[in-house]
Amino acid sequence: MISLSNVQKIALLTDSTADLSPALREGKPIYTVPLKIVCTDGEYSDGVDIFSGDIYERLHRGELPRTSLPDGGSVSDTLDQIKADGYERVLAVMLSSGLSGTYNMVRLLAETRSDLEIAVFDSKSGSLGMGIMVLQLWEDILAGADWDTLVHKRVPQLIDNTFPFFSVDTLEYLSKGGRIGKVTALAGTLLSIKPVISFAGDGQLQSVAKVRGRRQVQDKILDLMAQKLKPGVRYNLGIANGGAPEEMAEFAVRMRERFPNAEHMWEGEIDATLSVYIGDGVLGGGIQLLED
CATH class of the missing domain: 3.40.50.10170 (Rossmann fold)
Incomplete structure:
Protein backbone atom coordinates (compact mmCIF):
# COMPACT_ATOMS: atom_id res chain seq x y z
CA MET A 1 0.00 0.00 0.00
CA ASP A 160 29.42 11.93 -1.65
CA ASN A 161 28.73 12.39 2.07
CA THR A 162 28.21 8.89 3.45
CA PHE A 163 31.40 7.57 5.03
CA PRO A 164 31.54 3.93 6.20
CA PHE A 165 34.57 2.42 7.94
CA PHE A 166 35.10 -1.18 8.96
CA SER A 167 37.77 -3.53 10.17
CA VAL A 168 38.31 -7.17 9.25
CA ASP A 169 40.08 -9.89 11.18
CA THR A 170 41.94 -11.12 8.11
CA LEU A 171 42.67 -9.99 4.56
CA GLU A 172 42.83 -13.63 3.40
CA TYR A 173 39.38 -13.73 1.85
CA LEU A 174 39.62 -10.33 0.16
CA SER A 175 42.85 -11.49 -1.45
CA LYS A 176 41.56 -14.92 -2.49
CA GLY A 177 38.31 -13.46 -3.80
CA GLY A 178 40.05 -10.87 -5.95
CA ARG A 179 38.44 -7.89 -4.17
CA ILE A 180 41.55 -6.62 -2.41
CA GLY A 181 41.35 -3.37 -4.43
CA LYS A 182 43.50 -0.67 -2.87
CA VAL A 183 43.73 -2.44 0.49
CA THR A 184 47.33 -2.73 1.54
CA ALA A 185 48.39 -6.20 2.60
CA LEU A 186 49.83 -6.14 6.08
CA ALA A 187 52.89 -8.09 7.08
CA GLY A 188 52.10 -7.62 10.76
CA THR A 189 49.09 -9.90 11.09
CA LEU A 190 50.87 -11.94 13.76
CA LEU A 191 51.19 -8.77 15.79
CA SER A 192 47.39 -8.32 15.77
CA ILE A 193 47.56 -5.36 13.41
CA LYS A 194 44.08 -4.72 12.01
CA PRO A 195 43.34 -2.69 8.89
CA VAL A 196 40.54 -0.13 8.88
CA ILE A 197 38.97 -0.08 5.43
CA SER A 198 36.70 2.32 3.56
CA PHE A 199 35.70 3.04 -0.03
CA ALA A 200 37.87 5.03 -2.41
CA GLY A 201 36.36 7.60 -4.77
CA ASP A 202 36.08 4.96 -7.51
CA GLY A 203 34.20 2.59 -5.21
CA GLN A 204 37.05 0.17 -4.61
CA LEU A 205 38.11 -0.76 -1.10
CA GLN A 206 41.07 1.06 0.38
CA SER A 207 43.01 0.99 3.64
CA VAL A 208 42.62 4.20 5.64
CA ALA A 209 44.34 3.19 8.89
CA LYS A 210 45.84 0.30 10.78
CA VAL A 211 45.69 -0.35 14.50
CA ARG A 212 46.98 -2.93 16.92
CA GLY A 213 44.27 -4.98 18.61
CA ARG A 214 40.50 -5.06 18.33
CA ARG A 215 39.93 -2.53 21.10
CA GLN A 216 41.81 0.07 19.10
CA VAL A 217 39.54 -0.59 16.11
CA GLN A 218 36.60 1.09 17.84
CA ASP A 219 38.68 4.11 18.83
CA LYS A 220 40.02 4.57 15.31
CA ILE A 221 36.64 4.24 13.60
CA LEU A 222 35.12 6.80 15.98
CA ASP A 223 38.01 9.19 15.27
CA LEU A 224 37.66 8.75 11.51
CA MET A 225 33.93 9.47 11.73
CA ALA A 226 34.59 12.56 13.83
CA GLN A 227 37.00 13.86 11.18
CA LYS A 228 34.14 13.86 8.66
CA LEU A 229 31.73 15.77 10.89
CA LYS A 230 31.14 19.42 10.05
CA PRO A 231 29.88 22.02 12.56
CA GLY A 232 26.19 22.70 12.28
CA VAL A 233 25.49 19.94 9.75
CA ARG A 234 22.81 17.38 10.54
CA TYR A 235 23.93 13.76 10.40
CA ASN A 236 22.94 10.10 10.66
CA LEU A 237 24.94 7.16 11.94
CA GLY A 238 25.24 3.56 10.80
CA ILE A 239 26.73 0.58 12.60
CA ALA A 240 27.14 -2.99 11.40
CA ASN A 241 28.80 -6.24 12.35
CA GLY A 242 29.68 -9.55 10.81
CA GLY A 243 29.74 -12.27 13.43
CA ALA A 244 30.47 -9.81 16.26
CA PRO A 245 27.09 -8.80 17.74
CA GLU A 246 28.31 -8.33 21.33
CA GLU A 247 31.13 -6.10 20.16
CA MET A 248 28.66 -4.10 18.07
CA ALA A 249 26.39 -3.59 21.08
CA GLU A 250 29.33 -2.17 23.05
CA PHE A 251 30.38 -0.05 20.07
CA ALA A 252 26.85 1.31 19.67
CA VAL A 253 26.91 2.70 23.22
CA ARG A 254 30.24 4.42 22.58
CA MET A 255 29.01 5.79 19.24
CA ARG A 256 25.91 7.33 20.78
CA GLU A 257 28.05 8.95 23.47
CA ARG A 258 30.49 10.35 20.90
CA PHE A 259 27.78 11.55 18.48
CA PRO A 260 24.74 12.39 20.63
CA ASN A 261 22.99 14.61 18.07
CA ALA A 262 22.46 12.05 15.31
CA GLU A 263 19.01 12.18 13.72
CA HIS A 264 19.06 8.41 13.19
CA MET A 265 21.31 5.54 14.15
CA TRP A 266 20.65 2.50 12.00
CA GLU A 267 22.07 -0.95 12.75
CA GLY A 268 22.70 -3.86 10.42
CA GLU A 269 24.33 -7.23 9.99
CA ILE A 270 26.75 -7.88 7.14
CA ASP A 271 25.14 -9.87 4.32
CA ALA A 272 26.27 -13.23 2.97
CA THR A 273 27.76 -11.79 -0.25
CA LEU A 274 30.19 -9.42 1.43
CA SER A 275 30.94 -12.04 4.10
CA VAL A 276 32.47 -14.21 1.36
CA TYR A 277 35.20 -11.57 1.03
CA ILE A 278 35.63 -10.27 4.57
CA GLY A 279 34.86 -13.27 6.79
CA ASP A 280 33.60 -12.86 10.34
CA GLY A 281 34.82 -10.73 13.23
CA VAL A 282 33.84 -7.60 11.28
CA LEU A 283 32.90 -4.33 12.93
CA GLY A 284 31.87 -1.20 11.08
CA GLY A 285 30.60 2.30 11.70
CA GLY A 286 29.72 5.19 9.47
CA ILE A 287 28.51 8.76 9.41
CA GLN A 288 26.25 10.42 6.85
CA LEU A 289 26.18 14.20 6.51
CA LEU A 290 22.86 15.79 5.56
CA GLU A 291 23.85 19.04 3.93
CA ASP A 292 20.86 21.05 2.76
Missing part, protein backbone atom coordinates in the same frame (compact mmCIF):
# COMPACT_ATOMS: atom_id res chain seq x y z
CA ILE A 2 1.42 3.38 -1.02
CA SER A 3 1.92 5.80 1.87
CA LEU A 4 -0.29 8.88 1.72
CA SER A 5 2.90 10.93 2.12
CA ASN A 6 4.37 9.34 -1.01
CA VAL A 7 2.29 11.36 -3.44
CA GLN A 8 4.84 10.92 -6.23
CA LYS A 9 4.56 7.13 -5.96
CA ILE A 10 8.31 6.56 -5.61
CA ALA A 11 9.72 3.13 -4.76
CA LEU A 12 13.28 2.44 -3.63
CA LEU A 13 15.30 -0.40 -5.12
CA THR A 14 18.58 -1.81 -3.84
CA ASP A 15 20.33 -5.15 -3.55
CA SER A 16 21.01 -7.61 -0.77
CA THR A 17 24.38 -6.07 0.09
CA ALA A 18 22.63 -2.98 1.55
CA ASP A 19 22.19 -5.01 4.74
CA LEU A 20 18.66 -3.78 5.37
CA SER A 21 16.91 -6.20 7.69
CA PRO A 22 13.17 -6.90 7.36
CA ALA A 23 12.68 -4.69 10.42
CA LEU A 24 14.45 -1.76 8.76
CA ARG A 25 12.43 -2.22 5.55
CA GLU A 26 9.07 -2.69 7.26
CA GLY A 27 6.50 -0.12 6.23
CA LYS A 28 8.77 1.33 3.57
CA PRO A 29 8.64 0.82 -0.23
CA ILE A 30 12.15 -0.68 -0.26
CA TYR A 31 12.63 -3.56 -2.67
CA THR A 32 15.80 -5.66 -2.79
CA VAL A 33 17.24 -8.04 -5.36
CA PRO A 34 19.53 -10.79 -4.07
CA LEU A 35 23.02 -11.37 -5.34
CA LYS A 36 23.90 -15.00 -6.03
CA ILE A 37 26.37 -17.12 -4.10
CA VAL A 38 27.83 -20.26 -5.68
CA CYS A 39 28.89 -22.94 -3.21
CA THR A 40 30.16 -26.48 -3.68
CA ASP A 41 26.63 -27.82 -3.25
CA GLY A 42 24.77 -25.35 -5.47
CA GLU A 43 23.74 -21.76 -6.05
CA TYR A 44 21.96 -19.70 -3.42
CA SER A 45 20.29 -16.28 -3.19
CA ASP A 46 21.73 -13.89 -0.62
CA GLY A 47 19.30 -13.20 2.20
CA VAL A 48 16.78 -15.70 0.84
CA ASP A 49 18.23 -19.17 1.36
CA ILE A 50 21.76 -18.33 2.54
CA PHE A 51 22.93 -15.94 5.25
CA SER A 52 26.18 -14.65 6.71
CA GLY A 53 26.32 -17.36 9.39
CA ASP A 54 26.22 -20.01 6.67
CA ILE A 55 29.14 -18.33 4.92
CA TYR A 56 31.23 -18.22 8.10
CA GLU A 57 30.75 -21.96 8.59
CA ARG A 58 31.79 -22.69 5.02
CA LEU A 59 34.86 -20.43 5.24
CA HIS A 60 35.93 -22.10 8.49
CA ARG A 61 35.66 -25.49 6.77
CA GLY A 62 38.02 -24.28 4.05
CA GLU A 63 35.40 -23.70 1.36
CA LEU A 64 35.62 -20.46 -0.61
CA PRO A 65 32.22 -19.64 -2.16
CA ARG A 66 31.96 -17.40 -5.22
CA THR A 67 29.53 -14.56 -5.78
CA SER A 68 27.69 -13.50 -8.92
CA LEU A 69 25.22 -10.88 -10.08
CA PRO A 70 21.50 -11.10 -9.47
CA ASP A 71 19.84 -12.92 -12.34
CA GLY A 72 18.09 -10.67 -14.82
CA GLY A 73 14.79 -12.40 -14.20
CA SER A 74 14.77 -11.49 -10.52
CA VAL A 75 15.47 -7.83 -11.33
CA SER A 76 12.70 -7.75 -13.95
CA ASP A 77 10.31 -9.54 -11.59
CA THR A 78 11.06 -7.01 -8.86
CA LEU A 79 10.37 -4.11 -11.22
CA ASP A 80 7.14 -5.83 -12.27
CA GLN A 81 6.16 -6.08 -8.60
CA ILE A 82 6.94 -2.41 -8.02
CA LYS A 83 4.64 -1.51 -10.92
CA ALA A 84 1.93 -3.88 -9.73
CA ASP A 85 2.09 -2.30 -6.28
CA GLY A 86 1.14 1.04 -7.82
CA TYR A 87 4.47 2.86 -7.98
CA GLU A 88 5.43 4.97 -10.99
CA ARG A 89 9.03 5.99 -10.22
CA VAL A 90 12.02 4.09 -8.87
CA LEU A 91 15.19 5.30 -7.18
CA ALA A 92 17.72 2.45 -7.43
CA VAL A 93 20.89 2.57 -5.32
CA MET A 94 23.17 -0.39 -6.01
CA LEU A 95 26.41 -1.93 -4.76
CA SER A 96 29.61 -0.12 -5.75
CA SER A 97 30.64 -0.73 -9.34
CA GLY A 98 34.17 -1.02 -7.97
CA LEU A 99 33.15 -4.35 -6.42
CA SER A 100 30.38 -5.68 -8.66
CA GLY A 101 28.65 -5.38 -12.01
CA THR A 102 25.23 -5.20 -10.32
CA TYR A 103 24.83 -1.45 -10.85
CA ASN A 104 25.54 -1.69 -14.59
CA MET A 105 23.22 -4.67 -14.98
CA VAL A 106 20.31 -2.92 -13.26
CA ARG A 107 20.97 0.28 -15.24
CA LEU A 108 20.76 -1.59 -18.54
CA LEU A 109 17.58 -3.42 -17.54
CA ALA A 110 16.02 -0.15 -16.36
CA GLU A 111 16.57 1.36 -19.80
CA THR A 112 14.29 -1.29 -21.29
CA ARG A 113 11.31 -0.25 -19.14
CA SER A 114 8.81 2.24 -20.52
CA ASP A 115 6.26 1.67 -17.74
CA LEU A 116 8.41 3.08 -14.93
CA GLU A 117 10.61 6.14 -14.55
CA ILE A 118 13.82 4.73 -13.10
CA ALA A 119 16.99 6.47 -11.93
CA VAL A 120 19.84 4.05 -11.15
CA PHE A 121 22.84 5.08 -9.05
CA ASP A 122 26.22 3.60 -8.26
CA SER A 123 26.45 3.95 -4.48
CA LYS A 124 30.27 3.64 -4.58
CA SER A 125 29.67 1.93 -1.25
CA GLY A 126 28.24 -1.20 0.27
CA SER A 127 26.76 -2.74 3.40
CA LEU A 128 25.09 -0.25 5.71
CA GLY A 129 26.95 2.61 3.98
CA MET A 130 24.64 1.94 1.06
CA GLY A 131 21.71 0.95 3.25
CA ILE A 132 21.58 4.23 5.13
CA MET A 133 21.49 6.09 1.82
CA VAL A 134 18.28 4.22 1.00
CA LEU A 135 16.82 4.79 4.47
CA GLN A 136 17.54 8.52 4.31
CA LEU A 137 15.96 8.75 0.86
CA TRP A 138 12.75 7.40 2.36
CA GLU A 139 12.95 10.10 5.04
CA ASP A 140 13.34 12.68 2.27
CA ILE A 141 10.34 11.29 0.36
CA LEU A 142 8.21 11.49 3.51
CA ALA A 143 9.38 15.08 3.98
CA GLY A 144 8.06 15.94 0.51
CA ALA A 145 11.21 16.08 -1.60
CA ASP A 146 10.29 16.13 -5.29
CA TRP A 147 11.61 13.66 -7.86
CA ASP A 148 13.95 16.06 -9.63
CA THR A 149 15.52 17.18 -6.34
CA LEU A 150 16.01 13.58 -5.24
CA VAL A 151 17.58 12.51 -8.54
CA HIS A 152 19.77 15.52 -9.27
CA LYS A 153 20.67 16.74 -5.80
CA ARG A 154 19.88 14.45 -2.89
CA VAL A 155 21.15 11.08 -4.11
CA PRO A 156 24.47 12.49 -5.39
CA GLN A 157 24.87 14.40 -2.11
CA LEU A 158 24.32 11.23 -0.05
CA ILE A 159 26.77 9.25 -2.19
